[in-house]
Amino acid sequence: MAMVGLFWITEGSVYVGSPPDAEGQCVRITSEGVQARGPDGIRAWPWSILRSAGVEAVPVGSGARSGGRFLAAVLEAVVAAGALEAVGTLGSSYGGEEPPQMFLVLETEVGTEEVQVPAATKGYTSREIALSQHLLACFREGTADPRALTAWGRDHGGGTPKPPEREALLRKWTHA
Numbered sequence: 001m002a003m004v005g006l007f008w009i010t011e012g013s014v015y016v017g018s019p020p021d022a023e024g025q026c027v028r029i030t031s032e033g034v035q036a037r038g039p040d041g042i043r044a045w046p047w048s049i050l051r052s053a054g055v056e057a058v059p060v061g062s063g064a065r066s067g068g069r070f071l072a073a074v075l076e077a078v079v080a081a082g083a084l085e086a087v088g089t090l091g092s093s094y095g096g097e098e099p100p101q102m103f104l105v106l107e108t109e110v111g112t113e114e115v116q117v118p119a120a121t122k123g124y125t126s127r128e129i130a131l132s133q134h135l136l137a138c139f140r141e142g143t144a145d146p147r148a149l150t151a152w153g154r155d156h157g158g159g160t161p162k163p164p165e166r167e168a169l170l171r172k173w174t175h176a
Helices: 065-081 083-087 090-094 126-141 146-156 163-174
Strands: 002-004 007-009 014-016 026-029 033-038 041-046 050-056 101-108 111-118
Touching: 002 146, 002 163, 007 146, 014 146, 033 050, 033 101, 033 111, 050 126, 126 163, 146 163
Parallel strands: none
Antiparallel strands: 002 007, 007 014, 014 026, 026 033, 033 041, 050 101, 101 111
């Protein structure tokens, strides 16, 4: 598992923000669209009905220092307790606080929907945020496919790269 921009990437899935919590709640990005799993069940939006998709209230920071400690705690917890159980303990990585909340904003012909998403770090770099927003637009437009991210996840072998490498990956996936 690794964080690249606003995405959490595993060998088989791409998530916005954090991976699924202990109850399985998450926002997953697929080739077909966006799937949100929450307490009320699963909601889905195909890319074809979305006019726009973006993330708001993203915490901005250096992404290196605070994010590194957080990700180290996540990876340690994942190894020790298993992925789904570990994600439920992430609040302790923030000194007992809950992770910052972001909002995935999806605009369709009939209106706008907001889906709450826990951030995977206390602060993302400004460049990662911009590139991630662009990648979401590319998914919606059909010029990028989340399968490229999961292929990278399978080949990468785990661990979150440093900010310059994350930005390079986002540029590669957006063809920027």
